[in-house]
Amino acid sequence: MSEVGRDPLDFIVIGASGDLARRKIYPALFSLYCQGLLPERFSVYGLARSAMDNDQFRERISSALTCRYVPGHSCGDYIRKFLDRCHYLSGAYDSADSFLSLFQLMREEGGPQLPNMVFYLAIPPAIFVDVARSIGNAGLVRCGGGDPWSRVVIEKPFGRDRQSSDHLTHELANVFTEEQTYRIDHYLGKEVIQNLMVLRFANLVFEPIWNRKYIERVWVDWRENIGIEGRAGYFDNYGIIRDVVQNHLLQIVAMIAMERPKISDARHIRDEKVKVLKSINFVSKADVVLGQYTASKWKDKQRIGYKEEDGVPADSITPTFAATRLYVDNERWKGVPFIIRAGKGMNRRENEVRLQFRDVEDNIFGMGARHLPSNELVIRIQPDEGVFLSIVSKQPGLDVVLEKTDLNLRYQLAFGASIPDAYECLLMDVIEGDKSLFIRSDELEAAWDIFTPVLQRFSEERVMPAEYEFGSLGPAIDRIL
Numbered sequence: 001m002s003e004v005g006r007d008p009l010d011f012i013v014i015g016a017s018g019d020l021a022r023r024k025i026y027p028a029l030f031s032l033y034c035q036g037l038l039p040e041r042f043s044v045y046g047l048a049r050s051a052m053d054n055d056q057f058r059e060r061i062s063s064a065l066t067c068r069y070v071p072g073h074s075c076g077d078y079i080r081k082f083l084d085r086c087h088y089l090s091g092a093y094d095s096a097d098s099f100l101s102l103f104q105l106m107r108e109e110g111g112p113q114l115p116n117m118v119f120y121l122a123i124p125p126a127i128f129v130d131v132a133r134s135i136g137n138a139g140l141v142r143c144g145g146g147d148p149w150s151r152v153v154i155e156k157p158f159g160r161d162r163q164s165s166d167h168l169t170h171e172l173a174n175v176f177t178e179e180q181t182y183r184i185d186h187y188l189g190k191e192v193i194q195n196l197m198v199l200r201f202a203n204l205v206f207e208p209i210w211n212r213k214y215i216e217r218v219w220v221d222w223r224e225n226i227g228i229e230g231r232a233g234y235f236d237n238y239g240i241i242r243d244v245v246q247n248h249l250l251q252i253v254a255m256i257a258m259e260r261p262k263i264s265d266a267r268h269i270r271d272e273k274v275k276v277l278k279s280i281n282f283v284s285k286a287d288v289v290l291g292q293y294t295a296s297k298w299k300d301k302q303r304i305g306y307k308e309e310d311g312v313p314a315d316s317i318t319p320t321f322a323a324t325r326l327y328v329d330n331e332r333w334k335g336v337p338f339i340i341r342a343g344k345g346m347n348r349r350e351n352e353v354r355l356q357f358r359d360v361e362d363n364i365f366g367m368g369a370r371h372l373p374s375n376e377l378v379i380r381i382q383p384d385e386g387v388f389l390s391i392v393s394k395q396p397g398l399d400v401v402l403e404k405t406d407l408n409l410r411y412q413l414a415f416g417a418s419i420p421d422a423y424e425c426l427l428m429d430v431i432e433g434d435k436s437l438f439i440r441s442d443e444l445e446a447a448w449d450i451f452t453p454v455l456q457r458f459s460e461e462r463v464m465p466a467e468y469e470f471g472s473l474g475p476a477i478d479r480i481l
């Protein structure tokens, strides 16, 4: 906190006119500002090609700010003071001159003391390298971990496969060291995901049963009940495995399966996650079911199929659904299937992890263990975040009738409205230099190694995904269970 409080900080958003910047980055910075977590001398600089003056930029920012942390009359004051710190410059991404002009603006506004700098690349990945080179050529990157520092933040997708990801890592490394590079996976900033390590390692009850002796299967589910929402240009090039499975859901698997880190710091946590990812056998074609949604009438509305979406080629083989079976080949997890399911255009919006425990042997209640539901630990990431443990209990009454009941930890009930957005937490970590929740380059390599061969095979063989109706449960996945 002392580092944050003392030194001037310039937060530079490249792609400042975009969707991510408006919806996530500015509101998160404003929330940190309202909580007094940003330095006294803190400014936001936006750069993009769009022609905009400062007033238009500030209007764009204010349209997405909320008064969550400063309700009532004082919110307007906070917004005004925050917007006064926001400045915009229009410029080209591949020109060092743009960044020199930006630097000049920063000096004019901020005075002679060199600030710490965060460069947030809120732009399509195709221009990450151009931007990094321009920043480097303008001489804005300070090497090493000394003061003042400069850091870069990038968002997935980090390449399309192992090779393109390596290329991106290599090119960025010509400008920013690994230590300066923050690869965001915003799922890791979600409260429930952060609670996973606490749940496992700060409670005595879970760790002894967190293994193949007690756990039969692990489910990681991610569903959306919307289509691709006009993002055909991006989505058709990536598909659901690259968009969600290889990054967000694999990170969740790593958090579930990892061993206890020796210390709860960035290096040790990420070392343990890399070990898990390297223990996962690469996925073969037989381990995957692919799907693509088709037109249907759902909830009284006609929904179009994926191939009818604007910008999607009529012969697209891009999957909008994938179910994948993974095995973590180590002492703790050998033989336990991790089933990852992800789909768009499905029956509901939900993201959760379910650890399904084995049946009780020699059940004394005369019903036969197979008639009793097995215990499940459910970690719900969204919506309605929570942790639920389903147990078998006796129904109240004179007869012994057993039924499945839940022990609930509903975040909204337990903690009220104070659940921060993932970006608030992640941006704070960038500013404080805590890399625990960011993807290290060897983690990225290991994650791509799991999926690259099968993705190549699907593309070479032009494997057509199974069709499923919009609003349904997706295609049958019995083949991989």
Ligand SMILES: NC(=O)c1ccc[n+]([C@@H]2O[C@H](COP(=O)([O-])OP(=O)(O)OC[C@H]3O[C@@H](n4cnc5c(N)ncnc54)[C@H](OP(=O)(O)O)[C@@H]3O)[C@@H](O)[C@H]2O)c1
Binding pocket: 015, 016, 017, 018, 019, 020, 021, 048, 049, 050, 093, 121, 122, 123, 124, 125, 127, 155, 156, 157
């Ligand atoms: N939006 C999200 O919720 C979300 C979620 C996860 C990850 N991401 C990742 O975050 C990054 C930014 O996402 P975004 O949704 O904000 O992107 P975006 O709105 O498509 O693009 C951001 C800005 O980049 C510039 N731009 C767009 N296409 C360009 C092109 N082909 N060449 C040069 N400049 C271009 C545009 O600004 P100018 O025209 O003004 O220069 C645009 O306002 C991407 O890497 C994306 O994959 C976004």
